[in-house]
Amino acid sequence: METKESQKNDPRGEGRKYEKMGLSCLQKNQLVEAESHFMTALDHMKEAGDEVGQAYVLGNLGNLNFQSKHFDKAEEFYSESLTLMEKLEDRMGIESTLGNLGHVNLYKGDLDKAEEQYAKVLKLVEEDKNVQAQALYGENLGNIALQKKDFSAAEKYFETVRSVLLSQKEDVDKLSFVEDQLKTLRAHPDYLASKEEAAQPEIERLKKENRTQELIQKYQDLEEMFYQAQRFDKVTEITRKIVEVLEGLNDKQSIAISYANLGGTLMQEGVSGKPEYLDPAEENFLKALEYMEEKQDQKRKSYLLGNLGVIQLHKKNLDKAGEYYEQSLKLMIELKDQLGEARGYANLGRVESLKENWDAALTQFEKSLEIMEKLENRPGMAQQYEALGEIHLKKEDLDKAEDYLQRAQALYEALKDTQSLAIVQDRLVYIVSHPKMLEKRETEILNELKDAESKQDDNRRIAALKELSNVYFLSGDLDKVQKTLEDTLAIQEKIKDEGGRSTTLANLASVCEQKQELEKADSFYEQAIAIREEQSKEHPGLPDLYSNRVHVLLQLNRLEKAEKVVNQSLKLNRKRNNTKGLISDYRNLGNLSLQKTDWAAAEKNYLQALELNKQAGNQREMAEDYRNQCNLYLQKEDWKQAEKYGKNALEIAESIKDIRNACYDHRTLATIYNGLNERAKEEPHHKAALEYSRKLNDPKEICIDLRNVGNISMEKGYTEKAEQSFMEALALSEKHLDKSEQAENHRSLGNYFFRRGNHPEAEKYYLRALEHTREVDDKVGMAKDCTFMGNLKFRGQRYEEGDAYFVQASDLFRQANHIPNLVQLYMTVARLNLAESRKDECEKYLKHAEEVAKELGNPEKLTASIEHLRKMAERIDKK
Numbered sequence: 001m002e003t004k005e006s007q008k009n010d011p012r013g014e015g016r017k018y019e020k021m022g023l024s025c026l027q028k029n030q031l032v033e034a035e036s037h038f039m040t041a042l043d044h045m046k047e048a049g050d051e052v053g054q055a056y057v058l059g060n061l062g063n064l065n066f067q068s069k070h071f072d073k074a075e076e077f078y079s080e081s082l083t084l085m086e087k088l089e090d091r092m093g094i095e096s097t098l099g100n101l102g103h104v105n106l107y108k109g110d111l112d113k114a115e116e117q118y119a120k121v122l123k124l125v126e127e128d129k130n131v132q133a134q135a136l137y138g139e140n141l142g143n144i145a146l147q148k149k150d151f152s153a154a155e156k157y158f159e160t161v162r163s164v165l166l167s168q169k170e171d172v173d174k175l176s177f178v179e180d181q182l183k184t185l186r187a188h189p190d191y192l193a194s195k196e197e198a199a200q201p202e203i204e205r206l207k208k209e210n211r212t213q214e215l216i217q218k219y220q221d222l223e224e225m226f227y228q229a230q231r232f233d234k235v236t237e238i239t240r241k242i243v244e245v246l247e248g249l250n251d252k253q254s255i256a257i258s259y260a261n262l263g264g265t266l267m268q269e270g271v272s273g274k275p276e277y278l279d280p281a282e283e284n285f286l287k288a289l290e291y292m293e294e295k296q297d298q299k300r301k302s303y304l305l306g307n308l309g310v311i312q313l314h315k316k317n318l319d320k321a322g323e324y325y326e327q328s329l330k331l332m333i334e335l336k337d338q339l340g341e342a343r344g345y346a347n348l349g350r351v352e353s354l355k356e357n358w359d360a361a362l363t364q365f366e367k368s369l370e371i372m373e374k375l376e377n378r379p380g381m382a383q384q385y386e387a388l389g390e391i392h393l394k395k396e397d398l399d400k401a402e403d404y405l406q407r408a409q410a411l412y413e414a415l416k417d418t419q420s421l422a423i424v425q426d427r428l429v430y431i432v433s434h435p436k437m438l439e440k441r442e443t444e445i446l447n448e449l450k451d452a453e454s455k456q457d458d459n460r461r462i463a464a465l466k467e468l469s470n471v472y473f474l475s476g477d478l479d480k481v482q483k484t485l486e487d488t489l490a491i492q493e494k495i496k497d498e499g500g501r502s503t504t505l506a507n508l509a510s511v512c513e514q515k516q517e518l519e520k521a522d523s524f525y526e527q528a529i530a531i532r533e534e535q536s537k538e539h540p541g542l543p544d545l546y547s548n549r550v551h552v553l554l555q556l557n558r559l560e561k562a563e564k565v566v567n568q569s570l571k572l573n574r575k576r577n578n579t580k581g582l583i584s585d586y587r588n589l590g591n592l593s594l595q596k597t598d599w600a601a602a603e604k605n606y607l608q609a610l611e612l613n614k615q616a617g618n619q620r621e622m623a624e625d626y627r628n629q630c631n632l633y634l635q636k637e638d639w640k641q642a643e644k645y646g647k648n649a650l651e652i653a654e655s656i657k658d659i660r661n662a663c664y665d666h667r668t669l670a671t672i673y674n675g676l677n678e679r680a681k682e683e684p685h686h687k688a689a690l691e692y693s694r695k696l697n698d699p700k701e702i703c704i705d706l707r708n709v710g711n712i713s714m715e716k717g718y719t720e721k722a723e724q725s726f727m728e729a730l731a732l733s734e735k736h737l738d739k740s741e742q743a744e745n746h747r748s749l750g751n752y753f754f755r756r757g758n759h760p761e762a763e764k765y766y767l768r769a770l771e772h773t774r775e776v777d778d779k780v781g782m783a784k785d786c787t788f789m790g791n792l793k794f795r796g797q798r799y800e801e802g803d804a805y806f807v808q809a810s811d812l813f814r815q816a817n818h819i820p821n822l823v824q825l826y827m828t829v830a831r832l833n834l835a836e837s838r839k840d841e842c843e844k845y846l847k848h849a850e851e852v853a854k855e856l857g858n859p860e861k862l863t864a865s866i867e868h869l870r871k872m873a874e875r876i877d878k879k
Helices: 006-007 009-025 032-050 051-067 070-088 093-109 111-127 131-147 151-166 173-185 189-208 212-228 231-251 252-271 275-292 296-313 317-334 338-354 359-377 378-394 398-413 419-434 435-450 452-456 458-474 478-494 498-514 518-535 542-555 559-567 570-575 580-593 599-616 619-636 639-655 659-675 679-696 700-716 719-736 739-755 759-775 780-796 799-816 821-836 838-853 860-878
Strands: none
Touching: 009 032, 009 051, 009 458, 051 070, 051 799, 070 093, 093 111, 093 131, 111 131, 111 700, 131 151, 131 173, 131 739, 151 173, 151 189, 151 398, 173 189, 173 212, 189 212, 212 231, 231 252, 231 780, 252 275, 252 296, 275 296, 275 435, 296 317, 296 338, 317 338, 338 359, 359 378, 378 398, 398 419, 435 452, 435 458, 435 739, 452 518, 452 860, 458 478, 458 498, 478 498, 498 518, 498 542, 518 542, 542 559, 559 580, 570 780, 580 599, 580 619, 599 619, 619 639, 619 659, 659 679, 659 719, 679 700, 700 719, 719 739, 739 759, 739 780, 759 780, 780 821, 799 821, 799 838, 821 838, 821 860, 838 860
């Protein structure tokens, strides 16, 4: 048995002991003490020949000096550590240390050294398939190349990073940043000049060797580059060079096409708000026509004439536009191009509309519609219906206008053309609320009310009066709306229709609110609520009535009544001077305001609760009020204000030894610093939270904090520490927690090994997680595990196996009704396929995502992401 004395004389043991002491001090930011312990540990380890220990202690000494901005010393320690890591063939240690050396030299401004070290570590992480590290070091190398104005290298690195990010789970901000970097890079004058300069020797060689086709291709590559950079002056210049080559070949057809393409480019800019491009566009189209005459390419000629018509239309030269459109239409008819013919009539219809020749415009649009209907071209039909509706609207033939616009509406809905649909719906609302239509409908309803049968049928009268009130509402005559609703209410009272009375009272309240008769509005809402509550406290219409009344009461500044509606208790608590009850009421009102994103009202009520707690000296409840304020600003993403209130809550929690809430407050502050991108401040809060959860001795809370600390360690490249945290969480959950919690920790380890490029180990932990979630029938958990397994198989290029897991995940998310997770899955898999240039599979998942997006009401960000992916797929396909 080993004695304490023998342990004391064991240099290896002493070295490890001092290393732990150094790490503890480093975590507490006690840098002087940490350095002292690490140096002592190093002496003992050298004596013991413990090279593994020396390598990691030297690395920590490097970290310590890097943190203290002693970059020369940090580089020295990292270099010594790297020598040992290479000797020990510790691959992960080599990667981490090379990366650290790169960071040091980047901060020192030694770009060549930093570049060399990042390049070495990038090669290693590529071999290990550690995609997150690839993105990190690739971006660093790209930035260095930019600083050195090595645009070619920068472009290569950023393109690689972009591909890596596309293959990952959604990281829109980082991907957007990298794409912006590429866009900026490719538009940089020096980049463009360097690319053009680099192409010159080959251009000259191709000229000398008379290799015209290759020369044209080279010019076209430059033309595309300048087009993407929106340097249309250079696009024009290079197109002219292409034309010179083609003239030498006497290839008039190709010359015509070149001028036509250039004209099309300039026209798009011209009609998109840059009218200065319209004249040069016209010039190029006219030149294209000149060269086209001999070949008599009638189809291309007709489109050129049509484009010239478009230009004249935008220049307001309507007669000239009409002439070009007529010439184009004539050719389309000769060619028997029915779609072109239909578009020609539509173009002439637009010209006549702008001239306000309504009958002539109708004739042209009707001709276009006839052909579109024959071709069953739904987009074209919708456009002509809309155009005809607009013309009839101008002619004030409202019935016909409504008929055509309703047809357009139906088609736009079917085509999912939301922009056009919104325009048409606005027109239809205009028609319905047009004075002539309202007057006509008012007359019809008033005649119906005079009818003898109607006078005898109360329900029929109520229905007619309701419609009449809608007519008056659309006409903006709120007084008549109010009078009609009061007449309706009188009949409902007579026949004792309590449900109808409540609805009418609510409508009266709404009208009075719009008229700013807030007292009446409040009274009507109160009566409506009373009826509904008498019918049932669970009546489905009550929430809306409560919400609407709160709005009125807030406008009246009658917080007492507003609070009563929210909780039905504030008034009683005030009468009884029940401070605890009042605090609860204010908080509820604050929560209601927060849900309505009424930040001012929310903060006002939270502060009222806080004031009451301050008067009572209730520290614990004051902290809770600060947390409410912190949450308010978190939702607003006002990180600085959230930080202030989060710190206030934490200060109280720690002073009164409220360990559980102190743990939560540290986690919240970590989230805030993550939002502020202040990662150095984020880590201490995760560690403090872990300290508190250990004091609580709550296994579930400890596991949460161990995972958070593990993730932070991974981000910093401390993989050994990360693994230690994840393993500890797993062991704790297996001993004390249920299968779902165990699955969570297996999942984290799966992610850890996946990020390290160890796919067999990752698969082992993912499958264990899946086994546990199946045992407890945790559908969401199963879906997550199937997603991870799918991703793993996909990255190993086992696409069919991966897709099978993704299908399982999709079905499980559906069963669990987790729609946001489902759409996230589809978007992730679409990106994976995109990164592998699997365009058809990418489109399949984008269509799935679109279907789910529709269920969610087509959120703007989501639909934009889907469209963004489609555009990227098109770009990759072009390459």
